Amino acid sequence: MSDNNEIQKQQIVLTDYFANMIKQGHLAHAYLLTGPKGIGKRALALWVIQGIFCQNKIAGRPCLDCEECRRIASGNHPDVVHVAPDGLSIKVDQIRFLKSEFSKSGIEGKQKTFIIEDADKMTASAANSLLKFLEEPSGTVVAFLLTETVNRILPTIVSRCQVFELTQPSSTQLAAALKKIGVPADKAVILGNLANSLAESEKIAATEDFDKLVQNVCVWYLHILQGDARCFVEVQTSLLPLINNKDDEVILLNLIILLVKNSISVYYGEKDNIFVKFEADFTVLIAGLTAGRVMEAVELVLETRRKLAVNVSFQNVIEALTIDLSQCYHA
Ligand SMILES: [Zn+2]
Known part of the structure; x- marks a missing residue:
């Protein structure tokens, strides 16, 4: 949960953006989050999903504390499905399973979300199977595809997603975030220049x-x-x-x-x-x-x-x- 709290400081612009979309009910059906390993793609996807399901959200932001938020953080929410490579690749059976999970709830009109980690590792048949699914979006599904290498994903899939690139916070942003949590100004500036993330800078500070x-x-x-x-x-x-x-x-x-x-x-x-x-x-x-x-x-x-x-x-x-x-x- 601390991870997801932190994403608001790390990805200030994107969490603001998504909170706004949630508030206005304007989320798209599929997002592709790209960026280097450890940048917070998964944490951001989970944070948005928490924002969708949270019982006490404030201006589109999840409370991170209610039962829904907690179940999502611990990976135990029935309406949040995770897909990750099984071995080296994501296989067509995994996508078929995902689709069968969604066809059940689609009839009930229930909100569902899924996250595909390392989406570039989908086999060709898995990617084609997913493509058909993305082509017939249901109003109750929000998908997050995560990848470090967007150019390895079928262009037809990319074109059906809204793509966001996650970048590292600047040293100035980090220093500001550190000052906010009470680190003395001169130390915050040094730490902001030493680390690439708030988590890393807090670790060094400790x-x-x-x-x-x-x-x-x-x-x-x-x-x-x-x-x-x-x-x-x-x-x-x-x-x-x-x-x-x-x-x-x-x-x-x-x-x-x-x-x-x-x-x-x-x-x-x-x-x-x-x-x-x-x-x-x-x-x-x-x-x-x-x-x-x-x-x-x-x-x-x-x-x-x-x-x-x-x-x-x-x-x-x-x-x-x-x-x-x-x-x-x-x-
Ligand atoms: Zn909540």
């Missing part, structure tokens, strides 16, 4: 020592920019002690990527102010560099990420990066 890590990595970066040799010691004394697992490693590396990328914005005078407490110092020091150096630093850090992917020791990688960045900025 990391033990996250605030300390941000503080320490900023000091480390400041010392690199200043040509202060303390940066070499700090890898061992103030960064690595805060790294307990792979997730922490990724967070630290992403923070470093953010620092060097932010340096480009600072160099060109775009005041994004991501690292508020350090921005004044960064600005002075970065102004003394050349554009080439600032760009090269980004390359170095991205190269470091590639090294880590092939399992080189994290400590070695960060120590090497400290040397490379120092040479890059001061050679």
Whole structure:
């Protein structure tokens, strides 16, 4: 259920749109939701379906708390049918089953909805069977087809659906959503730039020592920019002690990527102010560099990420990066 609550923050525009359509009774018969894995296609479809059945909806938005909403969230609603690949594909029998479920209720005039996950994995015969079903829409059916690759779906099916592409929220949208739930402004901006979703940013925010890590990595970066040799010691004394697992490693590396990328914005005078407490110092020091150096630093850090992917020791990688960045900025 938390997933569906979150979709309102993640897909602000689309949940507004669908709430409006529900309120006005203007939902279409079939929607095709596209977008990368994890973007919230399923959560959005469920949220809309909850909006259709909810007993206490407010302006087309589901309460997420009534019996209907709860049954839909837990996958136990008799009028919400899920179809997902059985093995590698969605087979014609699965679509036939779906149609038989709907023909029963169609006679009763009962509202029914279905979700087809990975709709691009329908076999040709499954797709043709579904097509016939979509061609004879009943006023009581709303369908959601979900896919990561819309171009693998029969054009005749696509043309019978309203297509919506789900995209990731921008860092600004994420920061705003985080501030709304009480995250301090400066931290919200950093988190909004580190994560691709609210769930991911909340997870990072909950990391033990996250605030300390941000503080320490900023000091480390400041010392690199200043040509202060303390940066070499700090890898061992103030960064690595805060790294307990792979997730922490990724967070630290992403923070470093953010620092060097932010340096480009600072160099060109775009005041994004991501690292508020350090921005004044960064600005002075970065102004003394050349554009080439600032760009090269980004390359170095991205190269470091590639090294880590092939399992080189994290400590070695960060120590090497400290040397490379120092040479890059001061050679
Ligand atoms: Zn409800």
